[in-house]
Amino acid sequence: MKRILVWTVATIATAAIAVAGGYDSQGFEPSTFVPGLLNGQDGWVAYTDGALGMDPLVVTTPDPVIGTQAVRLEVPDVQGAMSGMDHAVDLTSVVNAGGTVTVSYDIFRQEGALQNIW
Helix, strand or coil: EEEEEEEEEEEEEEECCCHCCCCCCCCHCCCCCCCCECCCCCHHEEEEEECCCCCCCCCCCCCCCCCCEEEEEECCCCCCEEEEEECCCCCHHHHHCCCEEEEEEEEEECCCCCCCCC
């Protein structure tokens, strides 16, 4: 199995963040997040391909590279396997104002493993 740890996924900042509110997962740390299935925690929707990938999990030591918790996305080395996560953010006011939306990711891969991240 390949493992991909996501420390801070979809940290969203905007030029008009005071207007839009934005979203920052804060590294999936307690008390907002608890170990186990990510789906439903703080508005996250987590999913797999239904057969090959593993459900995204909030995990603790020793997995996180930074902080005390991270999200593990895990798939076998099989074409089409998927483990994913989404978080909806209302950016209507930013887009209408011609603002900028920035999405950033910190992805840590398993050491020594050949991994293809899309």
